[in-house]
Amino acid sequence: MSLAGCDMLDKYIDRAEATPDPVVQRDIDLEDVQPQVRKLFAIGSFRDEIVHADTLQRHYRSRDYRPILIHDGFPSQALGIMRFFMDAEAHGLQPEWYHVPALQQLLDEVLRGGDDGLLDEKLARMEVLLADGVLLYARHLRFGMFDPRRIDRAYHLPVTQYGLRELLEPLEATNVLAFLRNIQPSNGRYRKLQQALQSYRDMRREYRWPSIPMPAQDKLEVGDTSSVLPLVAYRLMLTGELFGSLHAPVPGAFQAVDLPALAFRFDSTRLTSMGAIVYDSMLVRSIMRYQERHGLLVDGIIGSRTIGRLNRSIDAYIDQMGINLERFRWLRYPDQGRYIVVNIPDYHLRAVNDGELETTMKVCVGEPKSRWYAGAYA
Known part of the structure; x- marks a missing residue:
């Protein structure tokens, strides 16, 4: 999602949480929106936009197409739901999957006002897109995006089963926002993985991730000297094996590995042009920690396998964390x-x-x- 989109939604949320403002809150005539909801399910192109078209059509038909999520006091509840969708990235999910771009555009158009006929149609679209997003978001958090047994036939761990009743629970809840709050995974290990995911996203935004060339001597052992080592040290700082924390480096620690103070700034451009440094015991211990964490032979030698893993892209780390968050949702530790x-x-x-x-x-x-x-x- 673009920063502009986030800023716009934050602006509306701030205004909605303040005193009632006729520009922000609107009274909705549900009787005018109902027929528009009915018409939407007859439009093939719109049905193609939503994941649960048949399920939602049956559910709305059972209640004579009365809106569930769009009602008086709009857009307070809609904004709250959209905030959950926007925060889906914290779970390794994508806000776009829950119709956030389309919802943002509709919200902006509705709050600007205009022709009432078109307004009712836009409100109906928001209603159904929100409902589809809520079902999908709740399903992803409660049961995972995929059934692991369809991915791996040998998968034998317990899988939480769900049916139509469980799928529709968020729309039948008395308070949809409370329901979405209550399904947020609370496991401590899940939360730590979320923090790591955010940390790597911050690194991707703030720091470069330069490629590390193979050393001229093919492998490095303790006591060797190489111009590759500054970049190795830089990478180990980012991944946490050197000093343990990117944002709280040990004072003076760089001097222990012959790196000048400029490295504290994580300036990879300058690090690339630095001369050779010695592969000393501090870097060896950091490499061994890295090798152990990544399933490599823990020998402290920087060879082709270790260089290859160090050159793994930061996007690959982020994708892996997203996959592991999905595995947590399958198992519910x-x-x-x-x-x-x-x-x-x-x-x-x-x-x-x-x-x-x-x-x-x-x-x-x-x-x-x-x-x-x-x-x-x-």
């Missing part, structure tokens, strides 16, 4: 209770008790070759 998680790619088992990590250990994974193998490692 509880904040309470005891359970074990086995992370297959990094060969680790983690025991969790009431949301807190109690212990971790290395494990063997793979297909059991015999009963002994399964008994020893399964």
Whole structure:
């Protein structure tokens, strides 16, 4: 979504939360909007815009096409719903999936006023687009975007089932905004992943992500000198293995790896032109942390595999976090209770008790070759 679109919506929200303003709030004649809602479902091009066309048509028909989300005091509730849609990016989702651009345009046109006949049609469009967006948004947060069993037939973990009744729950709720608030995932690990996602998006906006060339000697070991190392250190700062936090670097730490103070500014243009520096123990430890986190051989040697992974684009990291948020929504890890998680790619088992990590250990994974193998490692 464009910054201009966000600013416009924020402006309307601020005004709607202030004292009633005839420019912001409008009284809606529901009897005039009803026939327009009915007509929309007969327009093929409009039906193609919405995901739940048949389901919504049946639902509105059962209530004689009376609006659910557009009513007196407009646009307060519509703005609240659109705010949830706009914040979908925090879940690795896209606001566009919930009709935000079209809703923004309609909202702007409705609040500017104009011909009442067209106004009723625009309100009807907002009604149905909001309803479709609410169903889709609530389904994504409660059950995930996809059924994992359709992606992987071998998927064997529990999947939350839902039917028509569960799908329509948000539209039948007494308070739609409260319903949307209550379905926000609250798991601590989910929240931490959201924070990491936002951090990487901030990095993409604020910092460059330059490519790291292979060193002239093909691999770097402790004590070697290379002009590639400043960029390696820069990347490790961004990903958190060097100093641990991008926004709170350790004072004087760069001097420990022979990097000048200018590197504190994360100026990759200058780093590219810096001379060779020594691959010392501090950088080695950071590389080993990076290798462990990314499933590489933890040997502290910077070779082709490590350089290749360091050159992974920041967009790839962001996409991966979005995928992992989706996996969290499939599983719904509880904040309470005891359970074990086995992370297959990094060969680790983690025991969790009431949301807190109690212990971790290395494990063997793979297909059991015999009963002994399964008994020893399964």
